[in-house]
Structures are given as structure tokens and as C-alpha cells.
Amino acid sequence: MAKVVIFSGSGISAESGISTFRDTGGLWENHKIEDVCLYNSLDKNRDLVLKFYDARRVELAKAKPNKAHFQITKLQKKYPDDIAIITQNVDDLFERAGALQTIHLHGFLTSIKCTICDYKEDIGYTKQNPDKSCPQCGNFLRPDIIFFGESAPMYDLLFHTLSDCEILVVIGSGGAVVNTDGFATYIPYCILNNLEPSTYINTIYYENIIYAKATEAIDEIIRAIEAKL
Numbered sequence: 001m002a003k004v005v006i007f008s009g010s011g012i013s014a015e016s017g018i019s020t021f022r023d024t025g026g027l028w029e030n031h032k033i034e035d036v037c038l039y040n041s042l043d044k045n046r047d048l049v050l051k052f053y054d055a056r057r058v059e060l061a062k063a064k065p066n067k068a069h070f071q072i073t074k075l076q077k078k079y080p081d082d083i084a085i086i087t088q089n090v091d092d093l094f095e096r097a098g099a100l101q102t103i104h105l106h107g108f109l110t111s112i113k114c115t116i117c118d119y120k121e122d123i124g125y126t127k128q129n130p131d132k133s134c135p136q137c138g139n140f141l142r143p144d145i146i147f148f149g150e151s152a153p154m155y156d157l158l159f160h161t162l163s164d165c166e167i168l169v170v171i172g173s174g175g176a177v178v179n180t181d182g183f184a185t186y187i188p189y190c191i192l193n194n195l196e197p198s199t200y201i202n203t204i205y206y207e208n209i210i211y212a213k214a215t216e217a218i219d220e221i222i223r224a225i226e227a228k229l
Contacts, residue, residue, distance in 0.1 A: 001164035002084035009088045011172020012214045016063040039149030053143040054127040061125035065097035068214035073097040084161050105154045111144035175200030193217045
């Protein structure tokens, strides 16, 4: 099991130009959650949902990994048995930075999947063909994204990975979707890096708190991790 778990949210990718849902100017201001990312959104607004995620792929194609992605990847390669990368993000920026392995809790934007069977297909940054059906069972294909209210199978792997964790690093996550405080209470050493304080996070559970952009904080974070390894 990995000794260090680096848990990231939208804040780490915001510096690469990936829009966030909750910030001022973010995606939620132009789209209602229930229209594009709720458990029944596909049933109600299939065309809108597909177009929404088509636009996200176009946005992702223009984005590039930033310093934080590259430094974390470099650290993982230096300590391959000790560093686990877990992200709430659906982008592929860690992969493009060269990460050995990344656990995506909420799906993967460049992939589509069958609504019924286990078929998945990588479509890169292209638009999903709304008329294409699953080649295995003939049912609808959908973005490979976990919508609000749907089960998230990768959470089992998250809890398993954290069970023996000694150092937790939270980067760019405000705690609204995944409450990292619940993990930080039993992990010996925790680092928190967000742009600003969050009402969803209780800082008493974190030994090292850095309010700054991820690209500005990452060198200090790496030094703190290596001092503990």
C-alpha cells in the first residue's frame, strides 16, 4: 500500500484552463446541475448532456498539464511504491504529465461507456456520435462520468488505499464532494493546499496548510513529503 496519498480536486487543473463548476464564472453558472450532471439527466436531457461533455472535451484538448501535475508525477516515479495519486477530476492531465497510475473517482472525460454493459471506448477529444450504439449489446452510450446520485465504484479503492496511508496531501479540493476531514482525522500527517479557506474543511486536522495556487505551493509540498519518507 502507498505511504503517501495525493488527493486532488478541480483546483489543481484550474491553472491549466479547466473550468470549475463552483467558482465564480464556473460551469454551474451557465448550466443547472440537474440538467447536465444528475443521475437522471440523461433520461431527461440526453442531447444537452452529450453536447455539454463534448464541449468539455474540446476544452480539455486545449489544456496542458501544469507544474503541479509534472512535479507530482516526478515524485511518483521517484517513489513508485510509496505514492498514490487519487483525483476527483475527470481530465487526463496527470496521464499527459506521465503519471504511472491515477485513480479517477468520478470517471474519465475522454471515454464513453455503455449504459447497460461493461463496454467502454476511448474517443479522445472528439464529439460523441449520438447515433452510435454499444457494439456489444446495442444500448445507448454515454460519457464515462459519475453523475450526482450515481454509485461511484472507485470509492472502494479510495478507502482501501487510504487505510494504510501515513501522509495525506489534499490539493485543490474544497471538501464539498469528498469530505477529506474524515480521512485526515486518522492519518498521522496531512497537508492541505487550497487557494483559500473552505467552509467544508476544518483545518485542525491538517498539520501543514498552504493557501496558494497549486503551482506555487507544489515545491514546498514535495519537500514536506520527502522529509517524511
